[in-house]
Every structure is written in C-alpha cells, then in structure tokens.
Amino acid sequence: MKRHLWFALKSVAVLACLLAVWQIAVVELAIPKYILPGPWIVAQAVIERFPELASSLLLTTEAAALGLAGSVVVGVAVALVFAQWRGLRQLLFPYTILLQTVPIVAIAPLVIMWAGTGVYPVALIAFIICLAPIIANTTQGLISVDENLIHLFLMHNATRMQVLFKLRLPNAMPNLFVGIRISAGIAVVGAIVGELFAGSSRVGQGGLGYAITYASAQLETDYLFALVVAATVLGFAFFFTGAFLEWYFLHNWHESSRSDIPE
C-alpha cells in the first residue's frame, strides 16, 4: 500500500513539473494565447465552460461505449462461429484484417452519408474500428486450446457445445480482454473522428469531435485544449475500465492480471 502511494506521488510530481514548465515557458516567451495558452488559462476554460464541455464529453462517451459494447457482442459471436467452422474461418479471417487496415478517417464520411448524423452513426464508426481486435484476439483464444483438454472432454463424451462453452470460451477470456483493452482506446478515437464529420444535429450541441471542429474554426485555442484534456481523460477512463473488468474476471486464475503497478 505504501509503495502504491509513493508511486502515485511520483506520478503527480512529474505532471506538476510538466505543467510548471509549460506555464513558465508561455509567460516568459510571451506566446499569444491563441497559439498556445498556458495551463492556467486552459483550467479556466474548463471551469467556465464546464456545462458545455460535460455535455460534449457525455455524448462522445455514449457513442464510444455503444460502439465498443456492440463490437464485443458481435466480435465474440463472429469468433464463436469462426471457432466452429474452420473452412469459414480460413475464408473470412483475412477480411477482418482488411477491416483493420481501412483508414477510419476515409470511411467515416461515407458512414455519415449513409446513416446520417446523431449518436448512432458515430457509434457505428467506433464499432467498425473496434471490431477487428475483438474478433482476432477472441478467435485466437478459442482455437488455441491444449489438445489434452480437448481429449479430456472427449473422454466424457462432451458435445460440441460443451467443448465450446465450457472449454473454448473460458480459455479465450484472457484474449478477449486483450482485445477489449486495445479496442477501448480506439473506441474513443473512432467516436471523435465520427463526430468530426457528423457535426451536430443542433447548433452548439455535439460531441467532443464536433466541439473540436467548432473551437478550431473560432480560434478558441484555450477551449480546444480543454477538449483535448477531456478526450484524453475519456480515453484513460475507457482503458482503465477495461483493465478493471479484466482484473475482476481473471485475477483469480490468470497470470497476466496479477501484475503489480510496473516498477
């Protein structure tokens, strides 16, 4: 416990130093506030425009969470199908890699064009970007089962479904969580990219992506920074929620989730 506290203190100290250097540099070099506002001004922007910021943050959170949740449900379902039919897997698996390599910025305008604006099309973009890591990792976990364990199940005349749900699926849980950790980070990116194109259904109301476009057009650099801070915090929150869930479900039995805070 004491070591954790010490680690937290050191982290905070590093952050404080960075902020101090930033503040001093801005003041000493007399950088105009529309080019680079100091942390103090950014903090003021956060406080002054908090309701606006919070509603943007909430919208983006909703879209990213929907997209991520959808990708977990669909991704696991696809992986289960892939695990059952080898031929289908070999035929279709390369396309999941295609899904991963298509630049999301390029397809976001298309999705918006087809699906319109609002939270669901944005969630759809987050979903698309999240899907491939979930499918790839979960499939890997489902098919890489110790052969002796399969034999053990066969010795008990286990059905295909018993092998799938009592052996393959639990075996794939650590892999699924690796996928979730990867996707949690990019879900937020996907949602923000979506919002860049989706704009807003009502003037002045939109997610972080929309607010970023708006603030940049207005040259509200201080608010732009506030939005960057909000987006970063959101990304962290997603990542740590994923990491917490992983710990919660796996810490009893799996090695990876027992690691301490890195030294």
Added chain:
Amino acid sequence: MVTSDAKTAVAEVAVDGVSKQFRNGALALRNISMRVDKGEFISLLGPSGCGKSTLLRLVSGLTHPTSGAVKVNGMTPAGARALMSFIFQDATLLPWRTVEQNVGLGLELEHAARSVRREKVAKMLELVGLTHVATRFPRQLSGGMKMRVSIARALVSRPRILLLDEPFAALDEMSRDRLNEELLRLYREEQWTVLFVTHSVAEAVFLSTRIVVLAPHPGRIAHVVPVELPWPRTAELRLTPAFEHEVSRISRLLRGVQAEALAADGGTA
C-alpha cells in the same frame, strides 16, 4: 491379481493385431496383440518412439487403429468410454475452475444432478486428501497437488478401467513415490484394471502385475513380464533385495531393446 476364471470371461481390454500409421507415414505400432484381464495392473514400458502413448490412446478411443481391432469389455473403445478414465501427463486442469469444480467436471459434462455432484466430489476430495484446498485455483497448488486433483477428477466417475499416460513424469521423486503408493492403495480398494505408461522401471515394477516392454521403430511388443513381488506392496518394498532384483531384471530387458534399436538405427543410417 489374475484369477483363474478371468481368463475365460470377456477381456477388459483386447488388442488384436493392431497397427497404427500416422498421417505423415510413420509406423507407430506394428501388429500389436495383447489381452488385459479384469484387475490387472499393466505397465507399458519402453524407450521413446515405441508408441506406448499411442497404444494407450488407441485403447481410449482418442485415436483409431490403421488396421486390427481394439475392444474394451467387448465394446468399441468409443462405446466403452463410460467405463474408462484417462489421466494425462500434465495435470490438464482447467485454470479458471477451483479444485472442486475441476474434480466435478466429468459429472457435470454427463449432466449429473448438482447435489449428487457435490456429494461425490466431496467424498473424492476426502479420499485423496484435498478437502483443505477444495476452493483453491490450480495456480495456487504445487505440481504434486495438481496431479492429485487430476487423479481425483478421473476417479470421481468410478471408472472400471484407468488409463494413465506418464502421469508422474514431471514430479520430483518424493511426490512420485508417494502418489504411487496412494495409487496402489486405491487400486486395491477399487479393483480397477489399469494401463499405465511410464519410462521408469522402478515405478513399473512397484505398481504392476505385468510389464509390457515395447521396442521402437516401429513400436512392437518385445517382452511381457509378470512382476514377481508379493501383495500388498508398501513403501518398504522398495528397500528389499527382491525389489532390486526385479528392477535390474526388467532394466536388462529394456537395455537390450534399446541396444537393438540403436544398432538398427546405425544400420539404416
């Protein structure tokens, strides 16, 4: 252990002219015939590549012979699975299940009622001395304890035939000896028929009623040797001259088989 009328009854395990060729063309076993009667404890002993594990898997029905037939209690191996339990070289426990959940796996797969399951598992844990770790996960156990869980899991469905594939190979000698003694105690109580794959002569001598020595490339039966040691066998038996004598007798046979294999390899290479 072999009673006179057992010979006339249906063999527990009958292997009849079995050959096994792998998909890569390698001949693992050639023309194996053996008969195992109820209550026998047979060790399959031999150098690596002699197909002893393959033979065990043929009996279990996990693989099928290329030619010849295997019968278990008059049935096909796959049809007789309910009579058999298989113990693997590694403990092969499910890491996400506790000890008791692991032991109850087979009953669960066979849809036994929860209350029946709980009662049987508790009794089995007691029998192998694992009650105090019932709610632990495998990662919290030593290698010997894990193997014990694996044995408990195999025994909980009360098999008639036990198939063991080098179950104690990865353990230190002390744990191995102790588990051997426990296995024998349970064998005496439960009256199983046992097929036991090992490459330890001492282990085979200590446990078996008969030892089948296999020769490699291709796998075939070289010797079938009854073990001439009295029952019941306890830890002290290992210290007797009679035991030493049996071990050296079997060792010599095994060494002969190995020398032959080496000579054959040298000849063809």
